[in-house]
Structure formats: structure tokens, C-alpha cells
Amino acid sequence: MLLVRAIESEDPDGAVLTREDRQFATGAALSERPLGERDDPRETARFLHRRSELALERLLSRFPALRRACGLSRWPSWLNWAVPLLALAAGLISHRLDGDRLNILAFPLLGMLAWNLLVYGWLLVGALRRATGRQTDLAGHPLLQLLERLGGPAATRLAAQPTLERGVARFVRDWGRAAGALTRYRASRTLHLGAALFAVGVIAGLLIRARYTAEYRAGWAGTWAGAEGEVATFLQFILGPASWLTGIGLPDAERLRALRGGGENAGDWLILWAVTATLFVIGPRLLLAAWNAVEAAVLKRRVPVPGAEDFYVRSLLRNALGRPGLARVVSYGFQPSPAARERLTRLLGAALGEKVRVEVDEPVPYGAEERWLAAEGRRLGGADQLVLLFAMASTPEAENHGAFARGIRDALLGGGTGLTLLIDDSSFRERLRGQASASRRLDERAAAWRGVLAPVGIAPVVIGLELGEDEVSARTLEKALMRSPVPA
Structure with missing residues (x-):
């Protein structure tokens, strides 16, 4: 569905x-997966899935x-066995780095233990950041950046069709955001299993x-040399639990x-x-691999795809059912000119x-936001769709403009209305015309303005x-509507 959504969004003229x-x-999806009068998320999901299949069949013909782009949404299953087997092989031959005898203070033994303790610390920091809400967005995650790079060739192959190229590039970004958590769990599962098998290989090789x-x-x-006492303390710290379990003295x-x-x-x-190694590497890594595997299995069935809260889906359902829609424009602190009102109405009609x-x-007077929100x-x-319109010529104020936008967002919480924030820069540009x-x-x-409205x-x-030109403005408005969320 995300691929069809991306292509349709980048192809407003129906060229592709x-x-x-x-x-x-x-029509075919409606006949096979009819929608009732009442909004049912499961019916909607089945209809959207079938419609996407039918549309994709025509695109692939x-x-x-485009088949390469479709493959980007599939986890490469060969990694599930290739990474662990390579790690096992690397562990088996690592003993050759240790010379002719077992050096109890050298790599790979101490190095393997130190690396795993560092990984556990990093995982703990990440868990704490997520628990405190300081890290919830996966944007910029290395795995998602890798996915976008892998999607580059698929998009470039379609350079003869710029619309398709843009659509595939958009799909890669959308899929990365939608399946980012699933990809992270799958990769973590494979890497944890690889780390466990590397430790198994190290011990088996020795x-x-x-x-x-x-x-x-x-x-x-x-x-x-000369620090034998410190070395004994260090070994007690590292190997003490194993000594206690086995009864072997240090x-x-x-x-x-x-x-x-000469050694012993x-x-x-x-x-x-x-x-x-079993206590601190193999056991914990296998547990982490199992936990990530369970999370991946759960998320595989729950990959978030756009629903009725999405502009594209709402437009699709509205057109499919023949329902008339309503877009409401609310301006704050200024009176749009008749020309601006007429043009915005025309652009919204074209986009929606x-x-x-x-x-x-009618405009909401400056300072009357609380009274207006109480009434409306x-x-x-x-x-x-609700469009909140501001004038760039006004000086943005958090206690007025910001408070009004937050009030509207809060009033829409849990509903199905999309919210878009527009800033009209026409009068401000006119005022600055000719100035260096x-x-x-x-x-x-x-x-x-972005700073004041950021809390929204x-x-x-x-x-x-x-x-400006109608085509450019329409494109800008359509992009704004496409990414306008429904407050949840």
C-alpha cells in the first residue's frame, strides 16, 4: 500500500x-471488499490492501x-544465517591471534568480554532514553539510512520516469519510518545471535x-611486570563468578x-x-536474540500503515464512497484579502x-482565541480538514498564536480531522519588495514562526x-496536506 500511496501522491496528474x-x-476493490456506512478499521484495511494490489498489478505490467522497489520491503532472510555462521567461523580461527599458548590477559578473550560489556551499557542507555521519552523517533537511525541507500538504485533505474523515481524515493522513506522498529528488532536479533556464536567459536577454537x-x-x-597483585585482583573480578561456580581457584x-x-x-x-563466556556473553546474547525475535514476530503483524487518519486514505475513502467532504479555513489575527480567500479555496478544491x-x-480577532475556542x-x-492560517507579517507570539494553534490541536484530539498550519507570506514579501x-x-x-509553533x-x-504561480502553490499545499496529521 505504501508504494502505491507514494506513487499516487507524486503523480497528481495521472501520468503514470x-x-x-x-x-x-x-471499483474492483469495492466490489470484492465492500465498505459499510459505519467506519470499520478492518474493512477499511482490507479495502485499501486489495485496491493497492490491483493498482500495483497495472504499474508492474x-x-x-518497480519489482526491485517491492523487494525493499522484504527483510533479506539470508542474513539470518549468514551473519551467525560468519561470526562462528571468525571465532573458531581467532585463537591464532593468541600465539602458541593461551594468554589469559589478551584478545580475543578479554577483548570479547570488554566489547560485550560495552554493548550492554549502550543498550541500557538506549532503553533508559526510550523509557524517559528522550528517544522515540527513529529518524537518522543507521539502519534507516542504509535502507534509503539501498533504495537509491531502485529509484535511479526509473530516471526515465521522474514521477516514478520520486515515488520510489518517497516509498523508501515512508517504509523506513513505518517498518523502522521492525527492521531494528530483526537486525538486533541477528547481531545478538552472531555475537553469541562468535563467543561459542572462540571457546570451541581454543x-x-x-x-x-x-x-x-x-x-x-x-x-x-611487578603488578601481579593488581592482575590477581583483576582476574578475581573477571573470573570470580566462574571460579565460584566451578570450584577452580584463581x-x-x-x-x-x-x-x-613457562606457564601451566x-x-x-x-x-x-x-x-x-557463557555467563556474560553467550547466555545474555541468546536471551537478547530471543527477545528481539519475539518483538519482531509481533511487529511483523502490526506494521503501521496509514489509516483513516491519513490525508491520502481519507481522500480515497471519500471518493470511493461518494461522500462530500468539508475543509474549514480559520485565519487568526488578520483578514485575508478576497483574492487570497478565492485562491486558497480553489487550491484546496484542487488538492482535496x-x-x-x-x-x-471569519477571522479570529487577535487576543480572542480563548473565547473563540470555547464557542467553536x-x-x-x-x-x-482544518486549515489554520496565519500571516507572516504578524509578529509571532507564543501566548497568542502558539496558544491558539495548541488549543485547536487539543480540540481535535482523538478525532478524524486533519490539521494543517499555513503561513501566508504575501503581504510581508510585498512590504520588503526592493530591500536588500x-x-x-x-x-x-x-x-x-516555526519556533513559536513548534510545541504544536x-x-x-x-x-x-x-x-507566485498556481502550480507551485498547489504543489506546496498538497504536500502540506499530505503530511498533516490527525491529532491522536
């Missing part, structure tokens, strides 16, 4: 997926290269070497001095390190569909209702 194709997909060596000895070396300073020479039989040390009725309210707040949810600092002042004022959680869009 024609209007006849869309009507056919909608004309543009076979045991195999000991089995086929006449006398495999253990000792230590390095720049620790060396004191005197015994450690002897170990710097490595049998007890292999047991101590095998138990330690001919069946949508556009109502432009309950009626706001009757619209499919016009561009800088426009940027500064736009930044000030909806990014405002700047549009010129009395200036």
Missing part, C-alpha cells in the same frame, strides 16, 4: 497511474523495474586447539609470577573462560477533490496566496 487505473482499482596440542599451556605477558600474586614464565596446563583456564466543500470562517471547539471535528535584506528577513521571520507538533508551511 492513470485516472482510469485508479477508478478501476477502487508497465514498469517491471578447546579444539587444546585437544590436538601435546600440552596446551596458559600464561600471561605484557607490560604488567592464582595469587606468587602463582602469577610463575605464570609469566591450560585446562582449568579453558574451563574458567568457557563458563565466563471536487466533492470537497471549502468553508472560510466542539464543532471543529465536523470537518475532514528582504531574503534574510524572510528567513528570520519564518524561523521565528505540526510543522507549518509557508505559502504565498497572492503571489
